[in-house]
Amino acid sequence: MANNQNSVKETVLEIDLGALTQNYHFLKSKLKSETKFLAVVKAFAYGSDSKQVALRLQEEGVDYFAVAYTQEGVQLRDAGITKPILVLHALTGSFETILNRCLEPALYSFKILKEFIAFTELHQQTSYPVHLKFNTGLNRLGFDESDVDNVVELCKKSAAVKVRSAFSHLAASEDLSEITFTLSQIERFQKISNHLISGLGYHPILHTLNTSGILNFPNAQFDMVRSGIGLYGYGNDPKFDSFLKPIATLKTIISQIHELKKGETLGYNRAFKASTPMKTATLPLGHADGISRIYGNGKGWVLIHGEKAPIVGNVCMDMIMVDVTKIDCKEGDEVVVLGPNSRADTLAASANTISYELITGLSQRIKRVYK
Ligand SMILES: *Cc1c(COP(=O)(O)O)cnc(C)c1O
Numbered sequence: 001m002a003n004n005q006n007s008v009k010e011t012v013l014e015i016d017l018g019a020l021t022q023n024y025h026f027l028k029s030k031l032k033s034e035t036k037f038l039a040v041v042k043a044f045a046y047g048s049d050s051k052q053v054a055l056r057l058q059e060e061g062v063d064y065f066a067v068a069y070t071q072e073g074v075q076l077r078d079a080g081i082t083k084p085i086l087v088l089h090a091l092t093g094s095f096e097t098i099l100n101r102c103l104e105p106a107l108y109s110f111k112i113l114k115e116f117i118a119f120t121e122l123h124q125q126t127s128y129p130v131h132l133k134f135n136t137g138l139n140r141l142g143f144d145e146s147d148v149d150n151v152v153e154l155c156k157k158s159a160a161v162k163v164r165s166a167f168s169h170l171a172a173s174e175d176l177s178e179i180t181f182t183l184s185q186i187e188r189f190q191k192i193s194n195h196l197i198s199g200l201g202y203h204p205i206l207h208t209l210n211t212s213g214i215l216n217f218p219n220a221q222f223d224m225v226r227s228g229i230g231l232y233g234y235g236n237d238p239k240f241d242s243f244l245k246p247i248a249t250l251k252t253i254i255s256q257i258h259e260l261k262k263g264e265t266l267g268y269n270r271a272f273k274a275s276t277p278m279k280t281a282t283l284p285l286g287h288a289d290g291i292s293r294i295y296g297n298g299k300g301w302v303l304i305h306g307e308k309a310p311i312v313g314n315v316c317m318d319m320i321m322v323d324v325t326k327i328d329c330k331e332g333d334e335v336v337v338l339g340p341n342s343r344a345d346t347l348a349a350s351a352n353t354i355s356y357e358l359i360t361g362l363s364q365r366i367k368r369v370y371k
Contacts, residue, residue: 009253011366011367012366014248014251014369015369016248017370019233020053020056022245023245024060024231026230027214027231030214030218035221035224036063036224037062037225038062038063038064038207039054039057039227040226040228041065042068043068043360046232046360047248047290048232048247048248050067057231058081063224065084066087067088070087072087074103084129085102085103085104086103086105086106087105088133090107090112091112095115095116104130104131106130107130108141108143109143110143110150110154114154116161117155117158120160121160127160127162128162130163130164131163131167132165133166133168135168136169136185136186136208137188140169141169142169148192163204164205165205165207165224166196166206167206167208167226168192170185174237186217186220189208193206206222207223208222209227210225211230211231211236212235214230215230232247233246233248236345249340250338250366252283253334254331254332254335257280257282258280258281258282259279260278261277266312267313267316268314268316271296271297271313272297278323279324279325280323281309281322283319283321283335283337284319285319286319288317288318289318289362289363289365296315297311297312297314298312299351300347300351302320302322302342303337304324304336305329307326309322338359344358344359
């Protein structure tokens with residue numbers, strides 16, 4: 001917690017691992033003590049840093065990790081993650097890496113199930129852990145309810161694999177106007193699970209809740225939950241804002257201040273024209289860092305000394321300009337773009353998108369520092 005507020009000299013993403021720990025324990029407090037917790041750390045832990053985040057959560061006792069793609073799991077293994085890692089969107093070209101790095105694939109179609117069984121048999125595996133993904137209404141990935149018997153038959157026939165878990169994914173758990181649909185998904189998952197258990201003759205880990213599922217439908221926690229966004233401090237509803245804290249603060253500095261005369265234009269395509277004399281600050285981050293052009297021309301803003309400075313003109317690749325006419329500031333001063341006091345969900349809403357897109361879009365060019 002060093003008081004280095006004014007020591008920022010470039011654009012940085014400051015990651016508060018203490019806030020991560022607090023968010024984890026808040027989410028755990030919604031669950032029975034025996035319910036397992038899977039931390040979703042795909043996409044660089046939602047744009048933060050999957051290595052530091054996963055190491056901290058491993059220390060805190062998380063049971064499982066999930067990534068979207070195999071290569072993300074390799075990075076976790078390289079970082080020293082020894083807990084099981086579920087690859088949510090395994091693809092048939094990555095089986096060799098999956099086996100070599102002890103990753104566990106989600107199998108969601110007959111094609112990938114058969115190919116993975118054949119691959120593990122060829123490599124003389126026994127009881128290699130696999131996860132079965134079922135579609136209960138999202139219609140994105142997964143077996144249907146009517147596939148259960150055939151899936152069971154394929155899995156039982158081979159000693160090479162063993163079903164470690166079965167899961168489904170909710171389509172609208174954050175949307176309380178869709179409660180009926182969510183409950184129908186949960187009910188369908190329960191039916192599929194019963195059918196699967198009686199077919200397999202054992203009880204794999206069952207899981208279907210994401211962060212909003214944990215917060216809104218805790219009765220459907222089954223044996224494990226999968227949380228991403230909540231760990232990073234966003235609960236998809238203002239009523240959870242006081243319990244979850246954004247772990248990442250995007251900070252930068254003022255590179256230069258410009259005085260514009262009335263009638264002068266600013267930035268590419270002369271998109272902004274000063275209607276009165278004004279003062280602007282140029283900041284060293286742009287759309288290549290994840291601040292989309294959508295935030296230009298007054299949609300988005302930053303905080304300078306706690307005051308809101310709107311983005312003026314078009315967002316450039318490596319720079320944005322903000323209006324500081326009414327703010328007492330100078331070159332070198334600190335600027336907060338995102339963080340607990342300048343929330344990603346609020347800024348994202350101004351551009352009709354969601355926190356997930358804004359934070360996962362923060363590019364790897366931005367230096368990560370730790371609190
Ligand atoms: C990304 C993802 C999650 C995490 O969802 P959050 O809303 O971030 O908690 C859970 N399950 C699956 C299948 C996912 O793809």
